Amino acid sequence: MSTRSALIEASGLRVSLGGRPVLQGVDFSVGPEEIVTIVGPNGSGKSTLLRTMIGAVRPEAGHVRRQAGLRLGYVPQKLALDPTLPLDVMRFLSLPRRISAAERRRALEDAGAGQLGDRPLAGLSGGQLQRVVLARALLERPQVLLLDEPTQGLDQPGSAAFYRQIEHIRSRLGCAVVMVSHELHVVMSASDRVVCLNGHVCCEGRPEAVAQAAEYRALFGTGTNGALALYRHEHSHVHDPGCSHDHHPHSHARTEPATAAEGR
Incomplete structure (x- = not known):
């Protein structure tokens, strides 16, 4: 190349x-x-x-x-999250800067996690969490x-x-x-x-x-x-x-x- x-x-x-x-x-x-x-x-x-x-x-x-x-969008090998944090997926995607709900939903859909928006982070499986982290990376376009x-x-x-x-x-x-x-x-x-x-x-x-x-x-x-x-x-x-x-x-x-x- x-x-x-x-x-x-x-x-x-x-x-x-x-x-x-x-x-x-x-x-x-x-x-x-x-x-x-x-x-x-x-x-x-x-x-x-x-x-x-x-x-x-x-x-x-x-x-x-x-x-x-x-x-650049980066998905690390493992994301360390405090399981006691009272965060749902949509709120997690809006940190540390505010992002419109429409953008967050679009990113979740692109990551194959459109149904997870209202789920608490602590309740996600490993595969579900990885798709949410992928959605977060996609927010950077x-x-x-x-x-x-x-x-x-x-x-x-x-x-x-x-x-x-x-x-x-x-x-x-x-x-x-x-x-x-x-x-x-x-x-x-x-x-x-x-x-x-x-x-x-x-x-x-x-x-x-x-x-x-x-x-x-x-x-x-x-x-x-x-x-x-x-x-x-x-x-x-x-x-x-x-x-x-x-x-x-x-x-x-x-x-x-x-x-x-x-x-x-």
């Missing part, structure tokens, strides 16, 4: 947390209306990359460039929506339903989507591009190409490969075919492949 067309772009990122290197030489970008999924084992820097992209983490080297005035493992804890049908909702959001709002996930069998098939991360970019490209890449198989094995056709995302975008590999000298020989359960 050319620098000119990217909504947000990172170049040469190096990030350490607590003195431990997390990201090294990472280049990453997302273009208009693209769905990009970031996959990788635990500790590979996926969440750190997202937090660096939104400006919550400062890199030691490299930089992040955003288009002027770019609106984001041009790039970033989601950090948004279906963590959901079963496979729930995960598939959530990502179909994300495609609806992309279609209706015309926003790009960047999401971190372990759920390769659902997410990869719904993505325009997949980035495999393990401290650096191991491999990236179309889902089918990444699933065949040696770097990807070294990390995850081959158990999820056959399921890519379960949920096919149709789109009219044009992308560069194939999978591009970097030439970082890091070896994956010591990385334990994910089990089938971990891959899901």
Whole structure:
């Protein structure tokens, strides 16, 4: 993707947390209306990359460039809420700034949570709360929506339903989507591009190409490969075919492949 067309772009990122290197030489970008999924084992820097992209983490080297005035929506991996807070969903969406009831209802509908407006936050299931947090992010009318493992804890049908909702959001709002996930069998098939991360970019490209890449198989094995056709995302975008590999000298020989359960 050319620098000119990217909504947000990172170049040469190096990030350490607590003195431990997390990201090294990472280049990453997302273009208009693209769905990009970031996959990788635990500790590979996926969440750190997202937090660096939104400006919550400062890199030691490299930089992040955003288009002027770019609106971002961020859904964190987990939102810590005090269960004793006497808040219903509609009021929660109006904090810390007042937002019209119509806008809040529209955001809930887009997030697939239109029936939850009057429910107390403390009474929501994990999946319901995640959709409400998604609605909150949509109130920013984001041009790039970033989601950090948004279906963590959901079963496979729930995960598939959530990502179909994300495609609806992309279609209706015309926003790009960047999401971190372990759920390769659902997410990869719904993505325009997949980035495999393990401290650096191991491999990236179309889902089918990444699933065949040696770097990807070294990390995850081959158990999820056959399921890519379960949920096919149709789109009219044009992308560069194939999978591009970097030439970082890091070896994956010591990385334990994910089990089938971990891959899901």
